[in-house]
Amino acid sequence: MTTPQVPFGDLARQAAALGEDLNAALLRVAAGGWYVLGEEVRQFEAEFAAYCGTAHCVGVANGFEALYLALVALEIGPGDEVITVANACIYQAAAILQAGARPVFVDVDPQTHNLDPNLIEAALTPRTKAILPVHLYGRLADMPAIYALARAHGLALIEDAAQAHGAWQEVAGHPRRAGAWGDVACFSFYPSKNLGALGDGGALTTDDVALAAHLRSLRMYGWDKKYVTSALGGRNSRLDEIQAAVLRLKLRHLEAWNRARAERAGWYNELLAGLPLTLPADEPGHVYHLFVVESAQRDALRQQLLAAGIGCDIHYPLPTHLQPAYQHLGYQPGALPVTERLASQILSLPLYPELRREEVALVAQACR
Incomplete structure (x- = not known):
């Protein structure tokens, strides 16, 4: 591999x-x-x-x-x-x-998820x-x-x-x-x-x-x-x-790591500006466990990133109410429209405290 x-x-x-x-x-x-x-x-x-x-x-x-x-x-x-x-x-x-x-x-709220x-x-x-x-x-x-x-x-x-x-x-x-x-x-x-x-x-x-x-x-x-x-x-x-x-x-390192995550989220917001992506709304107190964008062409973007050697993932592709094991709860497609739309459009990009600026630039370039 x-x-x-x-x-x-x-x-x-x-x-x-x-x-x-x-x-x-x-x-x-x-x-x-x-x-x-x-x-x-x-x-x-x-x-x-x-x-x-x-x-x-x-x-x-x-x-x-x-x-x-x-x-x-x-x-x-x-x-x-x-x-x-x-x-x-x-x-x-x-x-x-x-x-x-x-x-x-x-x-869920469409901006905050x-x-x-x-x-x-x-x-x-x-x-x-x-x-x-x-x-x-x-x-x-x-x-x-x-x-x-x-x-x-x-x-x-x-x-x-x-x-x-x-x-x-x-x-x-x-x-x-x-x-x-x-x-x-x-x-x-x-x-x-x-x-x-x-x-x-x-x-x-x-x-x-x-x-x-x-x-x-x-x-x-x-x-x-x-x-x-x-x-x-x-x-x-x-x-x-x-x-x-x-x-x-x-x-002992958590606060510094959280600040580093927020810094890298800022890099993404800068480098992805102008692309047909919805970026996560920044706000004080957000610690960016994940950096999740939205794209109407999510699956194509995902394949584009993977082909360029960029790791990415979907958190999460199938909402709970539509999972096979939970059909007995009685929910049908369309019951949670925002949740379902987001599941078809969200994509998580690499984000961790040790991620380097040049790596964020590579991810952003691969999104173009």
């Missing part, structure tokens, strides 16, 4: 930049002799909670498990409905269904228990509006912040980060995330001390104490010490 001229992602660059610090973190864990739910996890939980601006963080196995455990901890299950989006792959719907509840899909708060009230029923917005591509959903709706209707608010580590919106003149808006927020540390582990990992953040304690029980089979199960719905969903040590190291 030919090496791409510009790879879509290159995690080895980040690992190389971390150098001996990364090796030292791994060796520290190996020498310590404790590998699951130890001091590295406790320290990371405290540090990540402080970073997000919350009182508590609970490390778990991955982002999907975080979503599922959040639903179970909030006692959302059979007969309940959860409002969410259909353009963020299938993770939210899969977790909601696994908890026994039903996902109710609402269309995030849950449109103006459409939420029409989707509410007496069975609605929660709103689950996704902060897609590194941009927060309209959280002031969604927060107000959730509180007005007595609904739980669950953030899916898997693509938004460090993203923020301003409240009363102060930035509030992803993870600090909902009753609980769910993070993934998949290696390609803005804050990524060397394998799977996830976490939940909350200000609710009782909810945090419940989540800690649920991640460990529902145990109240060792070998005593007090809560139903528990899992074996633990963040391991190696991943926690790596995340502690990387967290």
Whole structure:
């Protein structure tokens, strides 16, 4: 296989930049002799909670498990409905269904690609228990509006912040980060995330001390104490010490990496100006997990880029409500027109902190 001229992602660059610090973190864990739910996890939980601006963080196995455990901890299950989006792959719907509840899909804002708060009230029923917005591509959903709706209707608010580590919106003149808006927020540390582990990992953040304690029980089979199960719905969903040590190291660099992502997004906006593309609207607090353009000729553009050795991808090509496994939910093509149009036009271009200016120029040239 030919090496791409510009790879879509290159995690080895980040690992190389971390150098001996990364090796030292791994060796520290190996020498310590404790590998699951130890001091590295406790320290990371405290540090990540402080970073997000919350009182508590609970490390778990991955982002999907975080979503599922959040639903179970909030006692959302059979007969309940959860409002969410259909353009963020299938993770939210899969977790909601696994908890026994039903996902109710609402269309997205055509500029931000995030849950449109103006459409939420029409989707509410007496069975609605929660709103689950996704902060897609590194941009927060309209959280002031969604927060107000959730509180007005007595609904739980669950953030899916898997693509938004460090993203923020301003409240009363102060930035509030992803993870600090909902009753609980769910993070993934998949290696390609803005804050990524060397394998799977996830976490939940909350200000609710009782909810945090419940989540800690649920991640460990529902145990109240060792070998005593007090809560139903528990899992074996633990963040391991190696991943926690790596995340502690990387967290120190996250703000600089997010600034680098925004800088490279600016390069793209400069070099792609004038082309028949819709570029992502820039705004303060966007951390550019992905740089996603829209093109009426998306498939042709994708093939053009791949032929030029430019890595690219589609996030995501088939909306959740049209996935074969979810046809029993009763949605038909046309149910979410903005979501469906975007799925046919979006294309993700390479973007990561180590991407060089000349590589962005190559991508832009290949788009012409």
